[in-house]
Amino acid sequence: MATTNTAQTPAVDSLSSDELTAKAVHKRYEGLVMVRNKAIKGKGAWYWAHLEPMLINNADTGLPKAVKLRCSLCDAVFSASNPSRTASEHLKRGTCPNFNSLAKPISSISPSSPNLASPSGHNRKRSSSSSILEVSKSGGVSGGGIGSYQATPLAIVDPSRFQELASTAVTASVAQHLVLSGGKEDLGALAMLEYSVKKLKSPKTSPGPTLSKNQIDSALDFLADWIYESCGSVSFSSLEHPKFKAFLSQVGLPAFSRREFVGSRLDLKFEEVKAESEARIRDAMFFQVSSDGWKVKGFGEENLVNLTVNLPNGTSLYRRAAFVSGSVPSKYAEEILWETITGICGNVVQQCVGIVADKFKAKALRNLENQHHWMVNLSCQFQGFTSLIKDFNKELPLFKTAAANCFKLANFVNNTAQIRNSFGKYQLQEYGHSGLLRVPLREYEKLDNFGPLYTLLEDILNSARALQLLLLDESYKMASLEDPLAREVAEMIREVGFWNELEAVHSLVKLIKEMAQEIETERPLVGQCLPLWDDLRAKVKEWCSKFHIGEAPVEKVIERRFKKNYHPAWAAAFILDPLYLIRDTSGKYLPPFKCLTPEQEKDVDKLITRLVSREEAHIALMELMKWRTEGLDPVYARAVQMKERDPITGKMRIANPQSSRLVWETYLTEFKYLGKVAVRLIFLHATSCGFKCNWSLLRWVCAHGQSRVGMERAQKLIFIAAHSKLERRDFSSDEEKDAELFALVNGEDDVLNEVLVDTSSV
Template identity: 75%
Template sequence: GSVTTSYQVPPLAIVDPSRFAVELAYSPGVSMATSIVTAAGTGGSTPGSGGGGAVYGQQHLMLSGGKEDLGALAMLEDSVKKLKSPKASPGPTLSKSQIDSALDYLADWVYECCGSVSFSSLEHPKFKAFLNQVGLPPLSRRDFAGSRLDGKYEEAKVESEAKIRDAMFFQIASDGWKSKNYGHVGEENLVNLSVNLPNGTSVFRRAVFTSGYVHSKYAEEIFMETISEICGNNLHQCVGIVADKFKAKALRNLEDQHRWMVNVSCQYEAFNSLVKDFGKELPLFKNVTENCLKLANFVNNKSQVRNSFHKYQLQEYGHAGLLRVPLRGYERSDFGPVYTLVEDTLSSARALQLVLLDESYKILCMEEQIARDLEEMMRSPHFWNELEAVHSLVKLIKSMAQDIQTEKPRVGQCLPLWEELRVKVKDWCSKFHVAEGPVEKVIERRFNKNYHPAWAAAFILDPLYLIRDTSGKYLPPFKCLTPEQEKDVDKLITRLVSRDEAHIALMELMKWRTEGLDPVYAQAVQLKQRDPSTGKMKIANPQSSRLVWETHLTEFKSLGKVAVRLIFLRASSCGFKCNWSVLKWVNAHSHSRVGMDKAQKLIFIAAHSKLQRRDCSSDEDKDAELFSLANSEDDVLNEVFVDTSSV
């Protein structure tokens, strides 16, 4: 019948078998793969018979497919093991309750990551393999994005509403009205609204997505909607609002319509705005901005200089990169990108000094005037002193702003906070020989934009700030107020009580001014302890300021009602920080009702959990902190003033 043709296939001479030699990590006697293939090699093929695809020595295993064959070989070994031992020991076996509990924790983690972990990643082959390895069943992204998400949302919502019902009054905190997208139309921005409770805790209420310019009237309506949803017709439960925008319009309008409300602006935003003010108004900042931009554009765009700069960066720091220049026009609207450029310039100081000594730069100096001008600038101590001065002041303010974001100070702390800033800036002026007048003028203008009479009233009524006089009494710090602020205290207290109680409240205020608080209670309120996480001294029991009015100072009937409502109010609206991944999702599904509903639920669950843990950071912030290098100020300067004779 049929003729069968046999082909002899010699090994390919052009392939070097030693490329695929793999050192055995186990003895041939133990490895089933080795024994199987060896058996096949000895019994099933002879040299030159066409079975030369695998060649074996005592120390090396060579496969025709190279290292990529190892995975397939492992699968073969695994299959043989299973066929030989069908009753092999199974993986870990979990009970139903253990599986349910594990999946519940997993769901919490996925939702609290708020988009950092996508639902699709739950069906990733490697993740499935992991679940199988630990004895968990495969997951369905539809389940996690559907019924399980709905259940977790309802659970968080019930818990949140129970906490609000348990409180007698509350403050609305709203953050995100100041868009970080610089007004780019079409990009969604997240505004979150949460509820600050008298006991110091906060609960998330809702998320609002905005795009582009937002009118103050819209914000005003959102505030009132949120308040009405919580307390219905009993609007007196809401004693105030703190927001990062609309102090002059929406917040003031609501205060005028509802006289019991105290609506204040966010001090985290105020301090950040102060940096912008300095960037726009101080000649020092303008000069540094101009010089850094001129230097960065020359270094980045001139190939000879850039190559030399990169060479010395690699030599000095082990890495190289361009100086980060702000987008055109942004340096006028936001000093943040300029500050980044200032940091880059300072941290590259030694490399820049070495560039000046490079032969290529010397040649360039003979050809171009700008090269000579920049050399003169970089050799001047005045340039680096100005650079360090700007860096130091911005760092000081940003550090205080970061503390505000973390600590969420109460309104009574605002006056001491701004006074602390004035003292620090005065020291800065002295250190860097900067005239105090223009700097103080900028600070006072920003202070006046943010000031609210409640700052003075809360400062006076909070037992935390009582001062011990020579007779041993603990009295309110009226002497720290200006005459105008002292009048503000009277005006605010009379506004927050009924007309019939106004004169009583002022009489009680006079008594509080002259008698103060029992020294033992005052000391108990002001007791401090060291925070183990930061090492800073902090008030041991922040709620005691309010509780002492509710339990010990009961003779102050009218003034006490004002005090407990003022003292707990927060001066920062910083709340839940949303991950960019969720905002991308929102941008992609902004016209989908189902998509937006899921986004709202996911944000609510994540925000509820983070506020419970009092964690206001985002995953992006934590990752940035993890990978950032903690350089001291000496490292930042990088020995600017190089002794050129030693180079």
């Protein structure tokens, strides 16, 4: 890693000092022009309207040597190192002789600004907004001696500009004798007073938009749907925000109370969505229950367990939410799952052919499966892959060594003031930003997962160049003379092996995280489990070869996790799904038995005999033998395995995902009992990933969890929101989407910030 970063440092010997200076100056100039153009369009500071960037060329070489700011009002020239300070000293403080003649924004005028009271105020030019407010310059006393000034009538203004008047402009015609008791805020109030007078004199007003009753009802229905489907992101209290009410009035909608949206309207929407969901479940011959949220986040923390129904046609329907806190007993989880099943299908429990659930004691799944022979209960593959990172962290010495070195380096840099300051300087120089290395709050041995360590590891890898430059700094050289820890850290940073270890750990964790993320997004079926783990083994083998790491300890960790997650249904679905048929030399498409181990072949036989009745078991095994030797007609096999490119991701995908099941139901009818098992196995999901609730709603539930009415409303809100998200196949949370958006915006800002890095040394 160290070698790589050093190689990336550009060679600048071929460029002269003048050329380097010219390049930096021109970059600074372009950045200032970009900022000024945005400001003129209303997206930046007010003073850019009067300050213009300009290049100063070297008289001898003709190359740019400096950037200056020219005042467009008086042609004075200033340094461009700090435009804000230039504006304050030259414009705000009255140094510019022509600036006082212009109307200024309120933000540029201090409360005690001498410009408002200067005699020259009588001769100021009228700005475009000067017609908004006309105040008498006479300063005379108006009858009765009540006041020492009098105001002329105000020019009538559009009421929609009251806020603009109060916050964006002070007119040039304000007389030095007129000091309103409320300060500048009185300008808006004064304009509103005159508008009220005008309204009383001429009561005719232009009518606002008029909507029919049907249009109003439809608009409110859409509004309610948006609020419900946002599921906590939009609070009901925000409906009574003055600005939101003003918006509703502007578009012609009547005022309403937030209570309307948590009462009968919510009940009607819930009943409508629930009826649609139950109708779909009734139409399906069987279903699978998905249970997500049992994973404990922390002691005493509230968690939401989502219970979803997966149908054979590939759709998922939300069923209910259970709120739990802390660690949940296995028996309690078992009861919740069985209550959900009986609540869906009553006494016809055979309609539920299985459960897929995330992390909790596997005893609950095993108990339900043992009690009901037709069920296939699976653990979530997403959880299996993420748990593999914890396994590596606990069992591979490579992880422990890399983590200990990261802690040592980060704590030394963060906790030593002189070193920390020098490190920040080189961060700014190399990356345009600086910050502490993010050290986990707990020691390495006490960490429950690798997440915080992964963040620290990424920080160090991303700061490699800055750390190397830090060793050349005088402050570090002085520290090394006195502190043995400084010398130890310096040796570590110089050691290629240290960077190789960090890169190896980072690469492996990133590999697994990417596969887990793809599993969460794609939501694979049970037949894809064996290929997924085979793919993982192949990638990890390549990783071992690349970083010269022994395969045996790594494979041992993977196999232990594989056995914890393995279910015989993986092998059976893999064999029965026509998607995985292999064409042999005779042209037949046969099931891939040769890809199974002898134990997995036995698992296929055992599972099939368990899923049928005792009388049907021997017939099902005979049909399995026929399937093994004859397979599927080549035309149908190719039709099932046909792929097409996804226009969004560019990946090749199965053209008709339901064709594997439909072939068994419509074409392979001679397999009477084996087909019954196949159609039930093939559609089963291997992950429990689904609806993600917003943290805002969870916090609300935690605060009002003791209220029966509050919990009922929360259940209805979650049901409506989850139904909508699953219908759109939207499995991300609003928080994740916002994070992506802000990351994108910050990325755009970083480009501008890089351009505007202070080049005062140039």
